Amino acid sequence: MSRSPLVALFPEASFGAALNCVGIAQKLRQMGATPVFICHSGFTGVFAEYGFKEYHLPPPERRSSDAIEDYWQGFITTHLPHFDLDPMAQLPTYVAPTWQAIVDTVVAAEDGLTALLDRIRPDAILLDNVIMFPAVANAGCPWVRVVSCAETEIPDPNVPPYLSGLSPDDTAGRERFEKAYLTHTRAAQKRYNDFRKAHGLSALPAGLFLESSPTLNLLLAPSAARYERADPLPKDRFVYLEGCVREETRFDAPFMPVDHAPLVYMSFGSLGSIDTDLIGRMIDVFATLPVRFLVNVGGFLEAYSRVPDNVYLGSWFPQPSVVAESDLFIHHGGNNSFCEALYYGVPSLVMPYCWDGHDNAQRTDALGFGRRFDRSAWSPDELRSAIIALLDDAAMRQRLAEIARGMQAEPGTERAARAVMDALEAGRPMA
Template sequence: MPPGTPTPGRHYALLLFADFGHVAPTLGVARELIARGHRVTYVVDERFAPLVEDCGARAVTYTSARGAFYRTGDPSPDRLARDGYDLLVDTVRTVFPAARDGLAADPPDAVLYDFETVAAGRVTARVLDAVPVQVCPSHAANETFSLRAQLWDPGHPLMAEGASVLIDFMGQHGIGLEEMGRYGAEWDERNLVFLPRAFQIEGDSFDDRFAFVGPTFTEPRPGLWSPPADGCRVALVSLGTESGDRGGFFRLCAEAFPASEWQVVMTLGRDTDPAALGPLPAHVEAHSWLPHPAVLPHADVFVCHAGMGSLMESLAYGTPVVALPHAHELVLSARRLEERGVGRNLPRAGLTARGLADTVAGLLADPATPPALSRMREAVREAGGAARAADLLEAWAARSPAVEAAG
């Protein structure tokens, strides 16, 4: 079957970590699949149900016990291990039963899952005879590069407890010790990666098991935001959808960009009231949330936390980034910006308005920045986005046990 040939009636299920940054990168793919006549179901934390239903998908909901995982700045190794263990337990005790029961009446042809839902996703695919597909909203892992090794201490006592949870869970579903290595690997035989290969750490080491399709976001509707009429430069500032304000960060950014030269657009987080910042200078506007693609075509710089969704949106429009990562793989992504010449990595600790202003000025004055941005923007465009992802999923779903048995 040629790529892009629709096969009406296929069913795709997604089991994703309860975080906007994990759900949002898949929505463009879901829209594309639905437009081709397929069905899409998300097994998702209840607070994301409106988001997925808005794109035409069905939501099977549960209440996540995620807690503060990925929200706490600079967590200790003990805190990170505890949060990771609690998340693993939640995926096998809550997410998997929700998926098994919610999908049983209409079994999917493919099950998509991510780094944090590996156990639930792979076992769901096995139980329901579906093709497992790992999706990567951030850097993928293979035999050369391990994201897991960057995050977890293998000697921590909770790692052994987590292994015991996995062994028990898989054993309950007929997966013996001889198979557990495959079920516990950091990657699958089919992997969709929502960044271009050029941005992936050790990108040249990844083989054809990995499809680097780049970002899949859709253009926002017109009229959400308009650039300043006076032609001032625009700085977009965000710490992501859930990070919120920390230590007066947003007020510091307001000081870093002088009113005579800049219009500053801040997105504070979906649960943050702009009034909480207090009075702001006239050249600063604060929003609880605003789709970044509404602003990025007009922005001269994007100051952000180095979340991969934010980075991919920025690089798709050729906007340079000043990244202030706070934890986890965000630090790796911020370093990657510098390696590719498209941004600067600025430590959050000890940050001052003058330090931020000087970093922005240096980035914009660097003659190597525009060509580097142009190369990365082209890499994003050539990756294929939602259309290529849907082509691949159609081809992979055609090999599912259920489809092959039917015909």
């Protein structure tokens, strides 16, 4: 292109997707593009902090930004008990209501997003979400799908069902889960397909809410964790990334009395921090170990009145920089955390509670990247033993170091940005 291409990045309203896109945008900017972000009002300032222009989706009529944020916090709080259920039991209790809420979000955003895209007039749109917004498909420019959930999001006979937490060889479990998934998502998907058709898009097959891009699809699936697909994805439209780790500010760990002890970082993502009771139980266990702990508690710092000397709480951490300095990462299995742990060769203790966390927890356990651990059904002794065992596993650390060297030799952010620039220069089809 003869001018700097304007690339609009539109991540879903979660920090995992948002910060993956920051990493890609950083490299796009270095390659001469002009990245801008479209974001929900609750993410105001997140992208500006990294030097990117933000365009904010207007809240739906009669609903303020604060009301929308309160709605989602209330939604998650209501569903906290369901996070203790297995993936099959979560289908009617959590997954189906969540898909309904996601469809609500798409419907409410459509008019404002259409107007915003008409105003921005980007040369390309990067959509990091689990659902298609008709305004994106109808914007008149190429759109790129970013798959920042687990690779299971794109179906294949050899890949376990999305959100199932199953192993690839569990054929009986697969059949049961797929049947139940279609049953429980049918109502939301029908409503969504009706909305698509009303905006000029074709209906999607049962169970799907997002099609592949005809231009480019980016999968945050490190080679060490990839599945052997029965139907390989076309290389001209599907690009695998070795994670997507952004450039972040340096982090210096605060002083704690056990200053030379191992460092453990814990974060349960933008949803998991709401479960202050669980995190409080874990902090009580942390107090009994000769280990330093950094704990991301989101916006709930005031919920913790007694903090032991070897534990430091924060509302936000520059996660890649922290993980790089850590000896163990305790997380919920979000794909961002899963990939960052591998990128820096750090063992994981994965405590999944929903969505693709189940899939990444299974992969962590099966491939020796760490250990899957039940979210709440554990005793203090069991949690202590799991942490100590992972900190002491030298063989696991050596294997992870080899994986990290391979991933760092081919950064996913750079490969993603290059693929986007190549697609723009080649003038690939828009739809």
